[in-house]
Amino acid sequence: MRMTVNGHEAYCYTGGKSFSRELPTVVFIHGAQHDHSVWALQTRYFAHHGFGVLAVDLPGHGLSKGVPLASVEAMADWLLAVLDAAGVKQAALVGHSMGSLIALEAACRAPERVGKLALVGTAYPMRVSAALLEASMNEEQKAIDMVNIWSHSTFMQKPSFPGPGFSALGVNRRLMQRISATQHAPVFHTDFAACNAYANGEHAAGTVACPTLFLLGRRDMMTPPKAASSLAALIRHARTVQLEDSGHALMSEQPDAVLDTLFDFMKSAG
Template identity: 40%
Template sequence: MYFEVRGEKTYCSNGTGSIDPNRQSVVFVHGAGLDHSTFVLASRHFARQKFNVYAIDLPGHGRSDGVALDSINELAKWLRDALEALEIKQTSLIGYSMGSLICLQFAADYPEYLRSMALVGTSIPMPVSDPLLNAAKDNSHEAFDMANTWSHSKIAQLGGNENPGISMMMSGQRLLEASREDVFFADLKACNEFTNSLELAEQISIKTLVFVGDQDQMTTPVKALKVAESIPNCEVIYLSPAGHAMFSEHPNAVLDGLIKII
């Protein structure tokens, strides 16, 4: 469905479901260079379970108009405006990678909107290596190659998939390639320049679930666990073998975890 945020056309997937104001809501926030399709399995499941599902394309991503915002704080404010536009009063919030930072900032600033939260592939801070950042700034395909490789565990890089007939590596590459010029750099810049400390996580009062991949090279397990330890009411799901792309590598395990908290 399309709706308007700050005067710009914005897209979100409802997981093939309909919207009913009497149902509970679930909002998904994607990572750098990605879009709503990251959450296909989970969004469809919760739509079938009679939740209102909103897998949102951030500005400049996927089917949404606008320019990509290069600040996590600004993205959190934008997300608040999106929820207002959708007339969502309370929701569960699921964030992947960059989306997890947006969710953390949102939860600290606007806790009244949230029922629960899940973070997949998270870290505070979330530094980006110079080679990746510079390649993205130049709109070089090398940025996609690096990010895609580092996002998958060693076994995932060899091939195979829990979903028959689908290549995880190629799916990840094609999704990044579909992003518009300068969008990946804006996203990575937002992550790299996010200056809040773990004190942000300590402010989170809602029930939270953190997914940790044992071979995650983008947001290392040590840093993800520190985020989880800093959140007062938090549970951890540790996936192995798993890289950063947990929605691709372990779709069923991630879904099982989300079911518990949503």
């Protein structure tokens, strides 16, 4: 689904079905140097089981035009503009990593627009080391390799993977390389710098009143579960689920568990 947002073409994957604003809408927000495809399994299931799905490509990522936005706040404003362009009054937001900060900030800025909030692989503050920031600017392939290794809990494939020959690390590496190859701006560095600079997390969490889920990987080295504790403490009605055998790349390491947890949360009353 293509639309015009802030003067640029924006793309949202709708899960293999035409988007209907008459259905409850779930918006999926990817993390740094990614696009909508990281949600492939989850979005298709939601779209075929009673939900309207918008899996966004952030500006400068995937099929969305424009340059990558330099702050979480700007990305949150853009996300709310996507809802306007799609004619959606209220949606549930699901964000992974950087996307979780965008979802949180959007919920703070427009609480009436967010019915439920799922923060996947989140942390606050989401600090990025100086070495990784520097690599993302000047040695991008090195940064891709570093993050790809740190995002996965093991090099061995798990039973939940789609089939023989599937490589979670290989797919993630190629996706990040494709984002670099198709964009002129330094996407990775811009994304990392935005995460590193975001300072409104505690205030935003304190304003959240909608049902909230923290979905974390117990073996996550990028955003360890303890790094989400400050946010979880501020959203006292929130529920936390930790997946035992997963790192930061939860959607590829434990796709079925992520799907089941998110779907149960979205179908629940509160």
